[in-house]
Every structure is written in structure tokens, then in C-alpha cells.
Amino acid sequence: MQAIPSPKSNRIPKQQGETVxxxxxxxxxxxxxxxxxxxxxxxxxxxxxxxxxxxxxxxxxxxxxxxxxxxxxxxxxxxxxxxxxxxxxxxxxxxxxxxxxxxxxxxxxxxxxxxxxxxxSRLMPVGFYYKTFIHPPLLWPLYERMLRQAAGLGKVDPNTPPGKFDKQYLHTDVAVIGGGLSGISAALSAAKQGARVMLFDGESALGGHLRYNPNSYLPSLLESLAQHENVTVFTDTTILGWYKDNWLSATQGTRLLKVRSKSLVIATGAYEMPLVFGNNDLPGVMLGSAVQRLLHLFGVCPGKKILIVTANEDGWRVAANLRTAGLEVVAIVDQRSQKDCSGLHLNESVTDHIPTFYKHTILDATGTKSVKGAKIGQLDSNGKIDLSTKRWLACDLIAISVGWIPALELFYMAGGKTEYNKERSEILPITSPPHLYVTGRATGTHALDQQIAQGEQVGLQAFNSIDSETDGLLCKIPTITDETIRTSAHLNIPSRKKQFVCFCEDVTDQDIEMAVEEGYQSIELLKRYSTVSMGPCQGKMCSMNTIHRCAHANNWTVQETGKTTARPPLEPIALGTLAGQNMDPVQLSPIHNWHLNHGAQMMVTGLWLRPEHYSNPKDEVLAVRERVGLIDVSTLGKLQLTGLGVPDLLERIYVNQWRKLRLGRVRYGVMCNDEGIILDDGVCARLSNETWYMSTTSSGVTGIFEWIQWWLQSGWGNGIHLTNLTEVFSAFNVTGPQSREMLSKLTICNLDSDEFPYMSVRIAEVAGVPCRLMRIGFTGELSYEIHCPSGYAMHVWESLMQAGEEFGILPFGVEAQRILRLEKAHIIVGQDTDALSDPLSANMEWIVKMNKPDFLGKRAFTRITAEGTKQLLVGFKMDCPDIVPEEGSQIVSKKPGKKIKIIGWVTSSRFSPTLNQAIGLCWLPTDLGNQNGTSFTIYLNEKLERACVHHGAFYDPVGARQDV
Incomplete structure (x- = not known):
């Protein structure tokens, strides 16, 4: 599609310093x-x-x-x-x-x-949602949905691909925030003394407001800065917050910067302040600095007939810039008297012959979808508006330059003290914490030569405080003798049109007055009730107007009214930036490439990348149940313990018994901490009198290795040596009713049940490779877990797949494994348990052997047994077999006339192709979970679905299929 040119273009002739x-x-x-x-x-x-x-x-x-x-x-x-x-x-x-x-x-x-x-709008005053929608309570979800649909800003796309983010740590002697005139001067001053300086600025180039304010100072400063090797410049960098000891957070693109500075200079400048008058939000009402930005950086002017409304010399600069660019300024409306507007800049001929209205201000902007004109009126000697002097001026752009708000959010976070200055109509800093200094327009200094002098002085102070422990005080602001009077622009302008104080939340002057009348006199309470300054600008545009309106409504001074609290982040930040790098798994199975080459869909499990499935998980499940399947379980933790004292150690760290375990046998065990909380589970095999081979969960091996090491070094060592063999051995599970017949083709080991019974271990060759074979049953079928040296993993795996071809073998992934284990009601530590789960509550009291002399968690189990468990982990079946509740779904109790009460939650749920039924595990109150077959309710997709308690395994509850 070809671009259609606009019938009207607002481009002006090329300007010096354009960025386009x-x-x-x-x-x-x-x-x-x-x-x-x-x-x-x-x-x-x-x-x-x-x-x-x-x-x-x-x-x-x-x-x-x-x-x-x-x-x-x-x-x-x-x-x-x-x-x-x-x-x-x-x-x-x-x-x-x-x-x-x-x-x-x-x-x-x-x-x-x-x-x-x-x-x-009269039906929607400030806080109307607190007053209007409180009854009846049941309809609040409907009200909430309507309000959120009507309000709001952008919409998040859940299908957005993940971005790439990273972080960087920086250290410097002096950090300068703000790349304007004063910030550059401070950076150069400190650097000339030998300090390492970092200069941060949010714009794409340094210069601050001077980038769009023609001047003679900036070029020479930028040239000096470029030649100084001690200064590192970061542009397009947003400082988000100040933390203790001058620790700064910042973003540069998708990178999060963490900056530690010995001394800090805040040269963040000031925000130009909007004026509160009728229709002040109409398109075409802009700040003077915004007009200058468009004019000088992009060669654009958003209007042809411009009205200037000002209360300081900045508005006159805007008028001069517009006239120089050949644009029509219809009038200048200045709140000051003519004698107060005698600055040197007024001698410029460029502003001559512009109609000027002194002691006037704007009352209303007129128009519907854009500015068509403005009503102005004269101020009397008391600063009141004389409505009899009202007149209308035709214009299509209103440029407002009436005052500035020092950008002191970082200063506030650091604990700096401020005071309202009536002469400047600004809240200015007076004292600062140690090693922190403020300079430039953030201190109310607007004269350019004074900004340079102040920046140099502050830069020198910052250098001198690098190794000093003395408290830092703000340098004395030089007396301004050549700056024209800057008057307060905070007038109460009578208008029937809406006058917006906060553009983000549509808060008007009447809303502020009404909130104060309702008792929200405190500026902090007023903020929360009216939501003023809680939008995207976070008070940068509306804070001063809000403070003045609140002070006027309370008949207080600005100093008595105070200010709201500044908190990080100062600017919006992507959640991905806070999250940091996408830490992909770094651990891969030795046969990872085989999985990829055979169509495996990979998934992240802990630090490992594992096959989720190869084909349809249903087919993989049925292959295990009917024929034979093969899964890569190399991710399991593998620890070897040697020494005569191993049985005593195992008796202490496991809740069940180990001392009597015979050679060649395997036992399932659960580890708990001294509070009785489940840490991990797995099997442990006794290979010889002094050698034991332990497996842990994939994600728990590092923690369990350190856990055991801690106890070995705390007096339980007794000559025991612990070795982590997780990456030394790979492990594969051959499982299914035909697994014995298939595996016998690759080994001479007698696999008959009499010689190799369930829960036993043997050392034998498989495909010519010495392996450790354990007969265990996580899937509920006849299974052999083969642990082989990782260097031979691919050979063993491919040999197993080749041997299983005649039996219809299928490799299966994590999804099928989870369905298989769920059919047997086996738990997964960390999914079905959490940091408060103990074996008694997890329905595993059978494994806790209280007749042992002592073990970790015994005292806790004694207390739990005496007090009784409050929750119980049990299985469940859905009444509607096709409905599979999401894991984490809430289990609720609904009694007539009462609110829904959450009584439990779902930890695991899947559809079982073997049983043709949705099944799962959940936590329920003990009295409910103890009753097999009891019905309960799951809250799912805003509906109530019924399920019933099921005790024991869903599939082969007696275990006949795995013990054959």
C-alpha cells in the first residue's frame, strides 16, 4: 500500500541541529x-x-x-x-x-x-467507584470488569515472543546523572582532578534542554568532554532509583545497569509544568519546551498561529524561536507586569511587534478536538482574574511556559531535605546526605552561566568527598542577579470547562477540592483516594499543581502541605529487564542430539533440557502399558557413599530404616529436615558392605549433596566418603510388560524374578558395557533402570532401541512419565509438596519409622502426631472424566448463603489414557481427605466442578504388574 501524503504538512525549513x-x-x-x-x-x-x-x-x-x-x-x-x-x-x-x-x-x-x-461526569466524581459499587457485593466482579474495560491503556499480547535481556555491574568514583550544562560541567570538574566519572543521560545525545535551545555554551563543553578519557558517557540510559550507599539502578535498552558510586551528582534538571485552566487538555495545548523540541530537533511545528502563555522568561524564548523560524505568534500572554519582564533577551528585535498582554492569563482553550482559540483575562493587583476583561484570541496552538518542577526524585529517595521557595515558586533542595550533591536547574538555577559555575563547584566537591567521611551539604546556590522575576503560575482560574490537574487519571481541580472536603487533607491520602500522580507520569507533570490545589483547599502553605513520597522505579521498566537474562539450561543429557534428531519436543526441568514427548504422549503411555518403552533419566542425581558408617548416616538422614538392608537390594527413601519437611526422595542401593549408590530428584542433587556434606562435617562423618556421580553415569529406564524379554537380548544377567527380584540391584554388562541395573517401578510396570558410564551412553541407548524394535518399543518423554507415575499415585517432590509438607500430611506415614533411636524430623513428627494433621495429600477422580483441572486450581467449599471458601488445591492432574479418566493429586482438609470416595468441588474457569477422593494407586493398586 502506497503512503498517502497528508493534505497538510507541519514541516518547516531545515533547522540548525536537526536530528532528522x-x-x-x-x-x-x-x-x-x-x-x-x-x-x-x-x-x-x-x-x-x-x-x-x-x-x-x-x-x-x-x-x-x-x-x-x-x-x-x-x-x-x-x-x-x-x-x-x-x-x-x-x-x-x-x-x-x-x-x-x-x-x-x-x-x-x-x-x-x-x-x-x-x-x-457528575455521576463519576472522585472516588466514585468506592461509593457507587459497594452494594450488592456479589455484583462487584461485574462492576470491576466494566470499569477495567472502560479504563486502562494498552493491552498485553500473551503471545509476544520472549526478549533478550542482560545486566551489567559498574563501579566509579563519581556518577553524574544528567547530561545537561551543569551535569557536563560537574563531570569535567571531577575528571580534571583525576576521578573516574560516569555520566548518565536519558536522551540519545548530551546537552539537556540546550539541544533545542540555541546557545554558545554547549559545543565547547561537548568538545572538552569528548577529549577527556576519565569520563565514560552513557546515553539513552534511564536511572530508575537510588539505594543505600549511592547504589543506582538504571536501564540502557534491554540491559539493567547496577552502578556503585563513591560520590553522586544529581543534575537531572526540571520538568516544565502545565497550567490548570479550562480545557487545558485539548490537543494543541503544549508545553513551550515541547514546541522547542519539535521545532529544533525535527523541523516540525504543530501549529500555524501560536499563542504564548508564560510567567517567566522561557515563554519569551519560545516566542523568539518561533519568530526566527518564520512562524506567526499571535500574542504573548504574561502573568507578570511589564516592569518585571525587563530581561536582556527582550531587547532582541525578533520579539518586537508581537501583541503582548501583561498581567493576563488564559482562562479557557476553545475547540472540540483541537485548539481553535483561547479566552484570556486580566489579573488585578491581588492576582484575581477580572472577568470583565475577558477576550478571545484565534489560534491553533497554545504554548505554555509558566514554571518548572525540579526533578528531585532521586534526591528524595536518598533522604535529602527540601524547602519551598516562594521567589522561584519551586521546591528546592537545602541539605543532602553524605557524598551526594545537586546542581543545575534541579536547584532552581536557570541562568546558563550560573549553571556552569555551580556544576564546576559541585564536581570539585564530589571529588573531594570520595574518600571523606564528612557529611555532605549542598553548595550555596550563587545569587542570581541577571534573571528576570519568575512568578507563581498557580492561579485559581474560574471556568465552566474541566480543568485537569492530573492528565494520567483525569483528576480535575474540583476533584481535589471534593476529596479534601471529604476528609483527605493529607497530600499522601489525597494521592491514594483521587489517584492523582499514580499514572504513567508518576507526578512529574501534576505534583506541583496538586500540592498547590491541596494547600489552597486546606488554607495551608505549600511547605505545610508537603509532598508525596518518591519511590523507584522512576520510569516504566520492562519486566524482562528486571528478570534479567533468559538463563537457558546448561545441562544436557549425553544423548541430547539423539533426542533432537528423533523429533523430541524439549522442555526445561530444573537445569536440564529434557524431551517432553516424541509423538503423542497418549501413544507413549500405551506403549509402556502394553509393550515396552524407554526413557532417558540421566538427569537423576547420583551419589555414591563409601565407608562402614554409611548405614548409621542413612538411618539419621532418611525417615525410614536402612541398617538391615541386604547386599544387592534397593530401598525407596524420603529425606526431611529437622522440622519434618520433605526435602527429597529417591532410591538407595547397597552395592557392597561399604558402598551405597543413592539417587535423588533431578533438581535436588546439588542441595542434597551439600546437605549430606554438612552433616558429614558436623560429626556424622565416621570415615564416610561422598562422591557426586551425576555426570559420570547416564541412566535409562526400560519399562513395560515386555522389558525383561527385550533386555535379555543385550545381557547375560539372569533377569528372572527369582534371581533378580523387584527392588534389587545387579552389576552386569548391557550391550558389552558394565552397568548398574536396578529393578524399580516408578511407572508401575516391570522396569529396569540401567546406569552406564556416560561415555557409552549413546551406544547403550541405540542398542536398547534396536533390541526393542521387534517389541514395538517407543521412546517416551517427561509428559508420559508424569501420567504413568500419576496413575500409580507417586508424588513428585516440589510439585505435590512444598516448603510446609511433611510425610504424615503427604499420606506417607507408612515410610516414617518412629521406632528408630533418632533421625532428622523425629521430634517434629512426634508433635504432628499428637496435634494431628490439618491437610492431607490424596488422589482424586473427576466426576466428568473429560475435565482436567489445571494444576494449582483451588478446591472450595460452597455452603448456601455463604461465600465460597478455599479449602485446598490441586497439585497434579492429567487425563489417563489407560483409565480413560481425569485423575490427580490434591491437598484437602484431613477430615475430608480421610474419607475415600467423598465428593468435593474444584473451582475451574469460573465454574464449580465435582470430584471425589481416591485412596491408593489408580492403576494396579496391589503392584502385581511391576513385581513379576
């Missing part, structure tokens, strides 16, 4: 429409160039929203890029063929049906 390449055009898709962009454009700049004004719909009222800050801090430009939700359009660079969709709008962005909720 106008010689390279690319196409992208937004809501089904193709557009063109230049290489280097962001999603926001490209759509603005195409005159797309609406980028999103608001959270609560679904009002149209356009660009506001263009710095990645507000919620207005959140979009969906392919399967990635909540992408900030102003930060994400366009790539060829990018597929972008708007969020939170239906059926389209221009015509959102849920925008009709604005008509009923």
Missing part, C-alpha cells in the same frame, strides 16, 4: 493509514508533521489528547507498537514499516464511543 535526515524517507502505519517520515523522526514528530493532532484518549473520560511535553513524562502520547503496549511516541524512533495503533479508544481514535461518559 531529510534525504531518507521511510513509511509507517498508524491506525491503518500509511504515512511518510524522515529517518530520525520519532513517532510523535512524524505524526505531528502529518498534522495528526489526536494521539490518544484519556483514561477516565476518553477525551481526545494530543502532544503535551514531548519529553516522555506525560501519558498523552502512549501508543501500541506491534505487540508492545504503552510506548511513548515522543521517545520511540520511527523504523521502516512500523505498525502503530492508538490505545484506549473504540471504535476509532477520532470517534470514541466511551467519550460519551463526559456527559455523565
Amino acid at each position: 535526515d531529510r534525504s531518507a524517507t521511510i513509511t509507517f502505519n498508524f491506525d491503518g493509514q500509511e504515512y511518510t517520515a524522515y529517518s530520525g523522526d520519532t513517532i510523535a514528530s512524524a505524526l505531528t508533521a502529518a498534522d495528526v493532532k489526536i494521539l490518544s484518549r484519556s483514561f477516565k473520560y476518553h477525551r481526545p489528547r494530543g502532544l503535551l511535553c514531548c519529553s516522555g513524562h506525560c501519558p498523552n502520547c502512549l501508543v501500541q507498537v506491534s505487540d508492545e503496549p504503552n510506548v511513548r511516541a515522543c521517545r520511540r524512533e520511527i523504523t521502516p514499516g512500523m505498525n502503530i495503533r492508538s490505545q484506549n479508544a473504540w471504535p476509532s481514535l477520532d470517534y470514541d464511543l466511551l467519550s460519551l461518559t463526559q456527559a455523565g
Whole structure:
């Protein structure tokens, strides 16, 4: 599909310092429409160039929203890029063929049906969901579903392929956060003293606000920085949080950085603050810095007739930039008097002949889906608005430059102290913890030469404190003598239109006042009740306006009102970044390639990669039950104990008896800790008087090896030597009614039951390889577990497969093995048990031998026996044989007139092709689990399904098929 050019383009002639390449055009898709962009454009700049004004719909009222800050801090430009939700359009660079969709709008962005909720906004005041939907309680799930459907932002795609993430540890003498004028000066100052410095900035290039504010300072500083080898620069890096001792977390792309710094300089600058007035969220109302970004970095202006609303000199700079670019500034509306606006920059001829309204402010923005004009009014001597002076100005863009909010979140996390400065109308730092310093606009310093001087001073202090233990105090902020007056922009503007304090949550000025009237005077309680500052911006846009509104409603000062708590992460972070690297299994069976070459679907089990199945698991199960199957169990832990004291050790670490086990015999055992909690299970074979061969679960071998070593070194050693043979031996299980006949083709060992009975071990050759053969029955069929040297594993396996061809042998995987073991009601430690499970509760009291003198867990079992068990692990069958509950499903009790109560949970469940029945294991209250055949209820997919208790094995309960 060919891109359709926009009938109106907002591109302006090429600007000095542009980041776009106008010689390279690319196409992208937004809501089904193709557009063109230049290489280097962001999603926001490209759509603005195409005159797309609406980028999103608001959270609560679904009002149209356009660009506001263009710095990645507000919620207005959140979009969906392919399967990635909540992408900030102003930060994400366009790539060829990018597929972008708007969020939170239906059926389209221009015509959102849920925008009709604005008509009923009086029925949805602050906290309405707490008041309206409390009765009847049974309908809350319905209300919740409706509310979540109406609100929200992007949607997560569960089919998103996993990404690749990693982490890096960094150490430095001085870390500087913020690559603006003051941050660069601080970094250079510390580096010149010999300190190792790391400079972090969230933008793609250094410079801060000077990247889009033409000046003469930045180029020379960047040149000096590039030549200094002591400074390492990290761009596109977001600092997420400060932790004790200047430990910082940060992200750079998909990498998580963990930074330890001896001294820390915070030069994070400030956020430009929106103004609260009628319709202040209308597309076309933007911050002045956002207009400058689009103008200088991308050669785009989102309007043709621009109105400047300001309360400081920054608005005049915006007007000058626009006039220089040849754009029409219809007027400048300044809250200050003319005598307070006598800065040197006003002498520039570029701002001459612009209509200027001093002691005025904006009352309303007019328009429906975008700005068409603005109503302004004059301020009297008391700062009140004289409505008789109201007038309307035609414009299509309103640039707001009225104040700044110092970016001090990291400073707050570190425990720094602040104070409200009425002269600057900003909350500024006054004292800091040791080895932490603040500089630049974060301290209220806006004059460029003062920022450089302050940065140099702070950089030197940071260097001097590297090896110092003295408390750190903020350096004294130099007196600003050449900066024009910056006035408070926090006016209570009368308007019948909605005035938004928080753009993320659609919280208005009236919502703040109502919440305070209802008793939420505290700024922290107000935040939680109204959800102000709890959205994507996390207070960066709305915190100061909220504080001032709260102070006004309470008749408090700003200092008395206080501020909300800053917590990490400061910016949204992908869960994958926190999770870190995708740690793939590093342990493979010696015959791993054979599995892959024969169609095995692999799965992760602990640190191993094992075949889940080769064909249909049902066919694999039936092959074991009817003929013969072969499974690779090389993942089992294999430990060898030698010494005369081994029987005494086993008596202590296992709950059952071992001293009388005869040579050549095998016994199943369970290990517990001293609290009686199940640690592991497996079999142990006595090969000779002094040699024992123990198997553990695949995931438990490392822990059990260390567990036994601990006891050996704690006085139970008695000359015992423990060796981990897990990787020395491979293991295969030949199982099925024809396994004896098949295996006899490869060994001269007498496999008859009289010579080689169930639960016995023999050392014999298989396919010419010396092996350890154990006759055990995890699957419930006649089985031989063959342990051979790993170097011969492939030979033995292929010999077994070849010998079994005439018997219809099938290799089977973990899924079939789990079905087979479940049919015999065998447990899996860690799946059917947890960190509170003991053998008595797990229905394994038969294995606990309390007549032994002492063993780990005996005292706990005495207490449990006296008190009785509260839960019991039992089998169950579903009343409807085709319904297989998910593992982890809740078992509930439902009595008439009462709420559903959770009484248990499902640990294992499968459909048994042998029994043609859904079966499983679950935990139930003891009185219910003790009654064989008792019916109970499983909560499954919002339905109640019936099942009944089943004691013992589901298949061959007497064990006749394995003891033949």
C-alpha cells in the first residue's frame, strides 16, 4: 500500500541541529493509514508533521489528547507498537514499516464511543467507584470488569515472543546523572582532578534542554568532554532509583545497569509544568519546551498561529524561536507586569511587534478536538482574574511556559531535605546526605552561566568527598542577579470547562477540592483516594499543581502541605529487564542430539533440557502399558557413599530404616529436615558392605549433596566418603510388560524374578558395557533402570532401541512419565509438596519409622502426631472424566448463603489414557481427605466442578504388574 501524503504538512525549513535526515524517507502505519517520515523522526514528530493532532484518549473520560511535553513524562502520547503496549511516541524512533495503533479508544481514535461518559461526569466524581459499587457485593466482579474495560491503556499480547535481556555491574568514583550544562560541567570538574566519572543521560545525545535551545555554551563543553578519557558517557540510559550507599539502578535498552558510586551528582534538571485552566487538555495545548523540541530537533511545528502563555522568561524564548523560524505568534500572554519582564533577551528585535498582554492569563482553550482559540483575562493587583476583561484570541496552538518542577526524585529517595521557595515558586533542595550533591536547574538555577559555575563547584566537591567521611551539604546556590522575576503560575482560574490537574487519571481541580472536603487533607491520602500522580507520569507533570490545589483547599502553605513520597522505579521498566537474562539450561543429557534428531519436543526441568514427548504422549503411555518403552533419566542425581558408617548416616538422614538392608537390594527413601519437611526422595542401593549408590530428584542433587556434606562435617562423618556421580553415569529406564524379554537380548544377567527380584540391584554388562541395573517401578510396570558410564551412553541407548524394535518399543518423554507415575499415585517432590509438607500430611506415614533411636524430623513428627494433621495429600477422580483441572486450581467449599471458601488445591492432574479418566493429586482438609470416595468441588474457569477422593494407586493398586 502506497503512503498517502497528508493534505497538510507541519514541516518547516531545515533547522540548525536537526536530528532528522531529510534525504531518507521511510513509511509507517498508524491506525491503518500509511504515512511518510524522515529517518530520525520519532513517532510523535512524524505524526505531528502529518498534522495528526489526536494521539490518544484519556483514561477516565476518553477525551481526545494530543502532544503535551514531548519529553516522555506525560501519558498523552502512549501508543501500541506491534505487540508492545504503552510506548511513548515522543521517545520511540520511527523504523521502516512500523505498525502503530492508538490505545484506549473504540471504535476509532477520532470517534470514541466511551467519550460519551463526559456527559455523565457528575455521576463519576472522585472516588466514585468506592461509593457507587459497594452494594450488592456479589455484583462487584461485574462492576470491576466494566470499569477495567472502560479504563486502562494498552493491552498485553500473551503471545509476544520472549526478549533478550542482560545486566551489567559498574563501579566509579563519581556518577553524574544528567547530561545537561551543569551535569557536563560537574563531570569535567571531577575528571580534571583525576576521578573516574560516569555520566548518565536519558536522551540519545548530551546537552539537556540546550539541544533545542540555541546557545554558545554547549559545543565547547561537548568538545572538552569528548577529549577527556576519565569520563565514560552513557546515553539513552534511564536511572530508575537510588539505594543505600549511592547504589543506582538504571536501564540502557534491554540491559539493567547496577552502578556503585563513591560520590553522586544529581543534575537531572526540571520538568516544565502545565497550567490548570479550562480545557487545558485539548490537543494543541503544549508545553513551550515541547514546541522547542519539535521545532529544533525535527523541523516540525504543530501549529500555524501560536499563542504564548508564560510567567517567566522561557515563554519569551519560545516566542523568539518561533519568530526566527518564520512562524506567526499571535500574542504573548504574561502573568507578570511589564516592569518585571525587563530581561536582556527582550531587547532582541525578533520579539518586537508581537501583541503582548501583561498581567493576563488564559482562562479557557476553545475547540472540540483541537485548539481553535483561547479566552484570556486580566489579573488585578491581588492576582484575581477580572472577568470583565475577558477576550478571545484565534489560534491553533497554545504554548505554555509558566514554571518548572525540579526533578528531585532521586534526591528524595536518598533522604535529602527540601524547602519551598516562594521567589522561584519551586521546591528546592537545602541539605543532602553524605557524598551526594545537586546542581543545575534541579536547584532552581536557570541562568546558563550560573549553571556552569555551580556544576564546576559541585564536581570539585564530589571529588573531594570520595574518600571523606564528612557529611555532605549542598553548595550555596550563587545569587542570581541577571534573571528576570519568575512568578507563581498557580492561579485559581474560574471556568465552566474541566480543568485537569492530573492528565494520567483525569483528576480535575474540583476533584481535589471534593476529596479534601471529604476528609483527605493529607497530600499522601489525597494521592491514594483521587489517584492523582499514580499514572504513567508518576507526578512529574501534576505534583506541583496538586500540592498547590491541596494547600489552597486546606488554607495551608505549600511547605505545610508537603509532598508525596518518591519511590523507584522512576520510569516504566520492562519486566524482562528486571528478570534479567533468559538463563537457558546448561545441562544436557549425553544423548541430547539423539533426542533432537528423533523429533523430541524439549522442555526445561530444573537445569536440564529434557524431551517432553516424541509423538503423542497418549501413544507413549500405551506403549509402556502394553509393550515396552524407554526413557532417558540421566538427569537423576547420583551419589555414591563409601565407608562402614554409611548405614548409621542413612538411618539419621532418611525417615525410614536402612541398617538391615541386604547386599544387592534397593530401598525407596524420603529425606526431611529437622522440622519434618520433605526435602527429597529417591532410591538407595547397597552395592557392597561399604558402598551405597543413592539417587535423588533431578533438581535436588546439588542441595542434597551439600546437605549430606554438612552433616558429614558436623560429626556424622565416621570415615564416610561422598562422591557426586551425576555426570559420570547416564541412566535409562526400560519399562513395560515386555522389558525383561527385550533386555535379555543385550545381557547375560539372569533377569528372572527369582534371581533378580523387584527392588534389587545387579552389576552386569548391557550391550558389552558394565552397568548398574536396578529393578524399580516408578511407572508401575516391570522396569529396569540401567546406569552406564556416560561415555557409552549413546551406544547403550541405540542398542536398547534396536533390541526393542521387534517389541514395538517407543521412546517416551517427561509428559508420559508424569501420567504413568500419576496413575500409580507417586508424588513428585516440589510439585505435590512444598516448603510446609511433611510425610504424615503427604499420606506417607507408612515410610516414617518412629521406632528408630533418632533421625532428622523425629521430634517434629512426634508433635504432628499428637496435634494431628490439618491437610492431607490424596488422589482424586473427576466426576466428568473429560475435565482436567489445571494444576494449582483451588478446591472450595460452597455452603448456601455463604461465600465460597478455599479449602485446598490441586497439585497434579492429567487425563489417563489407560483409565480413560481425569485423575490427580490434591491437598484437602484431613477430615475430608480421610474419607475415600467423598465428593468435593474444584473451582475451574469460573465454574464449580465435582470430584471425589481416591485412596491408593489408580492403576494396579496391589503392584502385581511391576513385581513379576
